[in-house]
Amino acid sequence: xxxxxxxxxxxxxxxxxxxxxxxxxxxxxxxxxxxxxxxxxxxxxxxxxxxxxxxxxxxxxxxxxxxxxxxxxxxxxxxxxxxxxxxxxxxxxxxxxxxxxxxxxxxxxxxxxxxxxxxxxxxxxxxxxxxxxxxxxxxxxxxxxxxxxxxxxxxxxxxxxxxxxxxxxxxxxxxxxxxxxxxxxxxxxxxxxxxxxxxxxxxxxxxxxxxxxxxxxx
Amino acid sequence: xxxxxxxxxxxxxxxxxxxxxxxxxxxxxxxxxxxxxxxxxxxxxxxxxxxxxxxxxxxxxxxxxxxxxxxxxxxxxxxxxxxxxxxxxxxxxxxxxxxxxxxxxxxxxxxxxxxxxxxxxxxxxxxxxxxxxxxxxxxxxxxxxxxxxxxxxxxxxxxxxxxxxxxxxxxxxxxxxxxxxxxxxxxxxxxxxxxxxxxxxxxxxxxxxxxxxxxxxx
Amino acid sequence: xxxxxxxxxxxxxxxxxxxxxxxxxxxxxxxxxxxxxxxxxxxxxxxxxxxxxxxxxxxxxxxxxxxxxxxxxxxxxxxxxxxxxxxxxxxxxxxxxxxxxxxxxxxxxxxxxxxxxxxxxxxxxxxxxxxxxxxxxxxxxxxxxxxxxxxxxxxxxxxxxxxxxxxxxxxxxxxxxxxxxxxxxxxxxxxxxxxxxxxxxxxxxxxxxxxxxxxxxxxxxxxxxxxxxxxxx
Amino acid sequence: xxxxxxxxxxxxxxxxxxxxxxxxxxxxxxxxxxxxxxxxxxxxxxxxxxxxxxxxxxxxxxxxxxxxxxxxxxxxxxxxxxxxxxxxxxxxxxxxxxxxxxxxxxxxxxxxxxxxxxxxxxxxxxxxxxxxxxxxxxxxxxxxxxxxxxxxxxxxxxxxxxxxxxxxxxxxxxxxxxxxxxxxxxxxxxxxxxxxxxxxxxxxxxxxxxxxxxxxxxxxxxxxxxxxxxxxx
Numbered sequence: 001x002x003x004x005x006x007x008x009x010x011x012x013x014x015x016x017x018x019x020x021x022x023x024x025x026x027x028x029x030x031x032x033x034x035x036x037x038x039x040x041x042x043x044x045x046x047x048x049x050x051x052x053x054x055x056x057x058x059x060x061x062x063x064x065x066x067x068x069x070x071x072x073x074x075x076x077x078x079x080x081x082x083x084x085x086x087x088x089x090x091x092x093x094x095x096x097x098x099x100x101x102x103x104x105x106x107x108x109x110x111x112x113x114x115x116x117x118x119x120x121x122x123x124x125x126x127x128x129x130x131x132x133x134x135x136x137x138x139x140x141x142x143x144x145x146x147x148x149x150x151x152x153x154x155x156x157x158x159x160x161x162x163x164x165x166x167x168x169x170x171x172x173x174x175x176x177x178x179x180x181x182x183x184x185x186x187x188x189x190x191x192x193x194x195x196x197x198x199x200x201x202x203x204x205x206x207x208x209x210x211x212x213x214x215x216x217x218x
Numbered sequence: 219x220x221x222x223x224x225x226x227x228x229x230x231x232x233x234x235x236x237x238x239x240x241x242x243x244x245x246x247x248x249x250x251x252x253x254x255x256x257x258x259x260x261x262x263x264x265x266x267x268x269x270x271x272x273x274x275x276x277x278x279x280x281x282x283x284x285x286x287x288x289x290x291x292x293x294x295x296x297x298x299x300x301x302x303x304x305x306x307x308x309x310x311x312x313x314x315x316x317x318x319x320x321x322x323x324x325x326x327x328x329x330x331x332x333x334x335x336x337x338x339x340x341x342x343x344x345x346x347x348x349x350x351x352x353x354x355x356x357x358x359x360x361x362x363x364x365x366x367x368x369x370x371x372x373x374x375x376x377x378x379x380x381x382x383x384x385x386x387x388x389x390x391x392x393x394x395x396x397x398x399x400x401x402x403x404x405x406x407x408x409x410x411x412x413x414x415x416x417x418x419x420x421x422x423x424x425x426x427x428x429x430x431x432x433x434x435x436x
Numbered sequence: 437x438x439x440x441x442x443x444x445x446x447x448x449x450x451x452x453x454x455x456x457x458x459x460x461x462x463x464x465x466x467x468x469x470x471x472x473x474x475x476x477x478x479x480x481x482x483x484x485x486x487x488x489x490x491x492x493x494x495x496x497x498x499x500x501x502x503x504x505x506x507x508x509x510x511x512x513x514x515x516x517x518x519x520x521x522x523x524x525x526x527x528x529x530x531x532x533x534x535x536x537x538x539x540x541x542x543x544x545x546x547x548x549x550x551x552x553x554x555x556x557x558x559x560x561x562x563x564x565x566x567x568x569x570x571x572x573x574x575x576x577x578x579x580x581x582x583x584x585x586x587x588x589x590x591x592x593x594x595x596x597x598x599x600x601x602x603x604x605x606x607x608x609x610x611x612x613x614x615x616x617x618x619x620x621x622x623x624x625x626x627x628x629x630x631x632x633x634x635x636x637x638x639x640x641x642x643x644x645x646x647x648x649x650x651x652x653x654x655x656x657x658x659x660x661x662x663x664x665x666x667x668x669x
Numbered sequence: 670x671x672x673x674x675x676x677x678x679x680x681x682x683x684x685x686x687x688x689x690x691x692x693x694x695x696x697x698x699x700x701x702x703x704x705x706x707x708x709x710x711x712x713x714x715x716x717x718x719x720x721x722x723x724x725x726x727x728x729x730x731x732x733x734x735x736x737x738x739x740x741x742x743x744x745x746x747x748x749x750x751x752x753x754x755x756x757x758x759x760x761x762x763x764x765x766x767x768x769x770x771x772x773x774x775x776x777x778x779x780x781x782x783x784x785x786x787x788x789x790x791x792x793x794x795x796x797x798x799x800x801x802x803x804x805x806x807x808x809x810x811x812x813x814x815x816x817x818x819x820x821x822x823x824x825x826x827x828x829x830x831x832x833x834x835x836x837x838x839x840x841x842x843x844x845x846x847x848x849x850x851x852x853x854x855x856x857x858x859x860x861x862x863x864x865x866x867x868x869x870x871x872x873x874x875x876x877x878x879x880x881x882x883x884x885x886x887x888x889x890x891x892x893x894x895x896x897x898x899x900x901x902x
Contacts, residue, residue, distance in 0.1 A: 019672025021880050041672050043834075043880075047539065048465045049609050051878050058669040064468065064659035065596075065610040071466040072665040079673070079834045079867030081878035082608055084615045084643075085465070085491070086547045089540025093560065093785030094852060096880050117565070122528070123536065124518030130566060131540030134559040135785055165563035237439025239647050259439050261601075261647075265772065266698045267842050269645050276902040282701065282892035283829075283843040289699040290898040297440070297601045297634025299645035300841055302848045302876075303698070303724070304780045307773025311552030311793065312619060314647045335798070340761070341769065342751030348799060349773030352792040353552055383796035548789070554808035556781070556789040575787035575817070584808070608873060640841060641874050 001193045002174040003216075008142050010035040011172050011189075011216055012101055015140060016042050023047065023092065023132060025102035026070045028142045032101060043077070045097055047128040049088045052080025069128065089128070093135040100136035102129060104143050104168075106158045109205035111168040111180045113141060114160035126163065133164030145173035145202045152204035154178070154185055175199050177216065184208050189216045219411045220392040221434075226360050228253040229390050229407075229434055230319055233358060234260050241265060241310065241350060243320035244288045246360045250319060261295070263315055265346040267306045270298025287346065307346070311353040318354035320347060322361050322386075324376045327423035329386040329398045331359060332378035344381060351382030363391035363420045370422035372396070372403055393417050395434065402426050407434045442602045442652045443631055447477040450625050450653040454590055456483050457510070461546060461588035462490035462500060463617040466519070467662045469610030470499050471594040471627040473655040478592075479503055489513040489546070489586055491539060491613055493523050498660055507531060513586070515539035519662070538566060541583055543616055548585035550619025550648070555584045591621025594655075595644065598628045599635070602649030603642045611643065618644045627655040675835045675885045676864055680710035683858050683886040687823055689716050690743070694779060694821035695723035695733060696850040699752070700895045702843030703732050704827040704860040706888040711825075712736055722746040722779070722819055724772060724846055726756050731893055740764060746819070748772035752895070771799060774816055776849055781818035783852025783881070788817045824854025827888075828877065831859055832867045835882030836875045844876065851877045860888040 003011065009031035016022065016036055023045045024030050036042055044053040046068040053068055054075035061075055068074040076082065091097060104115040113133055116126040133139055146152050154171065171178045176199045177189040185207045190199055192215045200207060221229065227249035234240060234254055241263045242248050254260055262271040264286040271286055272293035279293055286292040294300065309315060322333040331351055334344040351357055364370050372389065389396045394417045395407040403425045408417055410433045418425055444450050451474060454460070460478070464470035475494075478486075479502050488509050494501030503509050504522045511533040517523050526532035537545070538560045548556055557580035561567045571582040593614045596607035604626055606614055618624050626644075631654050677683050684707060687693070693711070697703035708727075711719075712735050719742050726745055727734035736742050737755045744766040750756050759765035770778070771793045781789055790813035794800045804815040826847045829840035837859055839847055851857050859877075864887050 017672075043673065045880070046609075048468075049612050050872075051880055052872070056665045056667045059666050060669070062661070062664060062666060063608065064661050065608040067466065067468045067609055067662070071468070071662040073661060073663065074665075076608075076872050079832060079836065079879070080872045081836050081875040082611060082872040083875075083878060084611050085539065085543035085613045086616050087878075089543050090780075090784035090852065091878070091880055093540055093544075093558065094783050095785060096783075096852075112563070122524055125514060125516035125536045126538055126566070127516040128539035130538040130564060131560045134562070135540075162564045235439075261440065263647070264842075266701075267845050268639075269647055270639070274898045274900040277899050278902070280894070280897060280899060281841065282894050283841040285699065285701045285842055285895070289701070289895040291894060291896065292898075294639050294841075297599060297603065297646070298639045299603050299642040300639040300844060301642075301645060302844050303772065303776035303846045304849050305645075307776050308547075308551035308619065309645070309647055311773055311777075311791065312550050313552060314550075314619075330796070340757055343747060343749035343769045344771055344799070345749040346772035348771040348797060349793045352795070353773075380797045544784075544786070551777075553777070553789050553791060554811075554813055555806075556786050558786060573788075578787075580787055606873065611873065640839065640844065640876075643873075 001191065003191045006031060008172055008174060010218055011177065012140055012142060013037060016040055020098040021045055023097050023100045027103050029101035029103065047088050047092060049083050049085055050076060050080060052077040089131050092131050095135055095137055097136050099138045099140065100132045101140045101142060102132060104141045105160055106153050106155055107141050107168050107171055108155045108158045109180060109183050109185055111166045112158045113163045113168050114158040115163045117161045129163050133167045139168050141168055141171045143173055145175040152202050154203045154205050156205045175202065187213050189214055191216055221409045224249060226390055226392060228436055229395065230358055230360060231255060234258055238316040239263055240317045241315050245321050247319035247321065265306050265310060267301050267303055268294060268298060270295040307349050310349050313353055313355055315354050317356045317358065318350045319358045319360060320350060322359045323378055324371050324373055325359050325386050325389055326373045326376045327398060327403055328401050329384045330376045331381045331386050332376040333381045335379045347381050351385045357386050359386055359389045361391055363393040370420050372421045372423050374423045393420065405431050407432055409434055440601045442649055443600050444651050444653050447473055447653065450474060450651050451477045451481060453623060454478065454481060454483055457485040458589035459487040459489065461591040461617045461620050462488060463593045463612065463614030465491050465612035467494065467499050467660050469594050469612050469614055471592045472657050474592040474625055474627050475500060475502065482506065484508045485510045487511040489588060491515050491542060493517050493520055495519045496522050511535065513537055515542050543613060545583060545586040546616035546620045549587040550616065553585055555582050557582055586620060588621045591617045591624040593618045593624060593626045595626050595628045597630045597632050597637065598626055598652045599632050599637055601634050602626065602646030602652055603637055604644040604649065605637055605641060606643050615644050618648045623650045624648055625651045627653050629657060673834045675882055676833050677884050677886050680706055680886065683707060683884050684710045684714060686856060687711065687714060687716055690718035691822040692720040692722065694824040694850045694853050695721060696826045696845065696847030698724050698845035700727065700732050700893050702827050702845050702847055704825045705890050707825040707858055707860050708733060708735065715739065717741045718743045720744040722821060724748050724775060726750050726753055728752045729755050744768065746770055748775050776846060778816060778819040779849035779853045782820040783849065786818055788815050791816055819853060821854045824850045824857040826851045826857060826859045828859050828861045830863045830865050830870065831861045831885045832865050832870055834867050835859065835879030835885055836870055837877035837882065838870055838874065839876050848877050851881045856883045857881055858884045860886050862890060
């Protein structure tokens, strides 16, 4: 069965290593913060200038001067640092953030990602997404494997305007976890109960399936 | 009579305006801090990361972590700020420092300056001088008008490797104050008792003398 | 130190010299850390044809959004403008031009502008619409695009505290774009919650040295929260 | 937060992985704010062929100068190297190569290296020996030269205090090149006067966020003064 948003977030969190600095995009990526494995600690970077993002505030802790990149009120964890936007993106652009997790409209087998603009629809802006995909050491994309109409979002070539080129190496969808290398999607894991056939059918780009593909473990 | 080092510094200080941010090079320029006119306040920038340099410390105030760009122990004045070298040169390069005063070996009528390297002699480095001449809004060069052998240091074209091009507008020597514009030295003032003839004789570059040239007032 | 006292007592003085068609760089991220009173003064002055450089354009009726009401902004340089119906309308009408710029590139353009660096190379935006028409160059086998810096006629900045010499500190994430904006204005105006005496802020804790600041004014801030999210205690 | 505890207890651990022919970026200005113990450890390790990037090269017998004694430095990238007789001798002998770099360009090269900017344009050095062989380009009618950024295999940094997560503050003008150096090392090692617990340094007062720092060690500092100048009280 296809994973829920929470399950995708749980699988994402399994990728986190102890001592990692992580930037989580809005939506499913943010949920991953709730599923950090036991015994592992990570620090969350929020690109508006906060390293060490804590939980949402209690009503008493709410402070207009303390928000995250999604403009939500937040807190700072112990040992956090706060800095300017230039410093924040120096970190990101300079490759100091270990993992970035973000959503996408499309990803292709060359590691290109489209996530910010649908021609004909109003363009609201890329925010920090282009900087994040250009700078992070490891990028994990979370999205549904296919759109509402059943069209694959894992393509031979992205059709929408790009956010970044040749930068994505890992994708976690509601059906599978895949890696991109040698201009090919490699199937690593499948969602419990989802067949390799279904994944093949819903992957438009070149897909390599080597050996037995294990189910995700939760 | 030719000005003493102290007198050159005094004349330099007359150029300071109330509320100016000023960077003073090593030597005569540094002396200018002692002659800031009454009723005028300036803030001194030291390019190692101090804005608001105070006087030398008393024996009790000496602190190894508090030095100026000449590596001398200093103090910070009230309202000073301390920052990194990158920030310090952002200020300088970005044109935020109002006046820079520095010494030179040669200046030419095109506003070029040579101050850091004499071929054949060991080269110790340019330090911050190239950044300062490229960034400051107003640069005042202090030097003797001629060298020990009587050779002019105000040339048609610098002979030594340059520190910066087309950047000098004012020169205060032991004999005169001059301005550079239209690729010409313009004589503005002469040292008390020094004749226009002597200045002409010791200026190798193109010199314009318009009308009566007043003596410097101290 | 009379010459360094940058405190002004009215918003008229604070924004004196702002004219039609000028470029204004504004600090702030969403509604966090925005110079509320300086924006209100720009509205009051009625200047138009402005180019505004800011990560966002406020919301309907608050922040930079209020400058849209009388069509004072001709062009917006921002990374994200999704919170504003009036903005959308003017954009679709062709009354407003927008130059979408990646957030990190925008921050770096302001910093570079203030630091005398006319242009820099970045990987951000290469191969995307942002990179179109820009010079591409490889360094160590990777392609980068050339981005020019930004400076403004005015920079409007919100700080927590400033001393009379203009030395500023920012509070929490209200820092955001403010320090870079402060360096990039020909005239930089800082609106603060509190004015303190020189020396009260320790020299090494100053975020923005006063050399970048021309005017300081004490403001009153509503500090509207865009997305209040809480957990139970 | 075990994964973020960066404190090491020996200089061997602090500099583990440093090998011949690596590039080391060092903070400090003259003898102010230099990582004395880390430099001593490099001497002890005996690695050679190093490229050292630092504003200065210490003095005879102190600071980076001690790495000259056994000819450990092959190339020095610095803005001023005039305080050191051994340096002069090795330079004249051809045993040592030096790349003189304007001080502001050097600081910006380190910052750019750490910030993922491979190159930037600056007016500094145009028309001088520094600009020779470098690309020249005009922006707004003024010529600038292209300067590539610098990164290092190691960065050695001196801070006043750091917490266990590597968040650093610098003291007075001992800050200088240290914050930029900290960002530009593949492995960044910080030697401090005092290690504190996370949370002790207020988040907005941290000069170097721990994300840039790999190892922290508590040192003992002589803090030699290069030019003591005093006035009568």
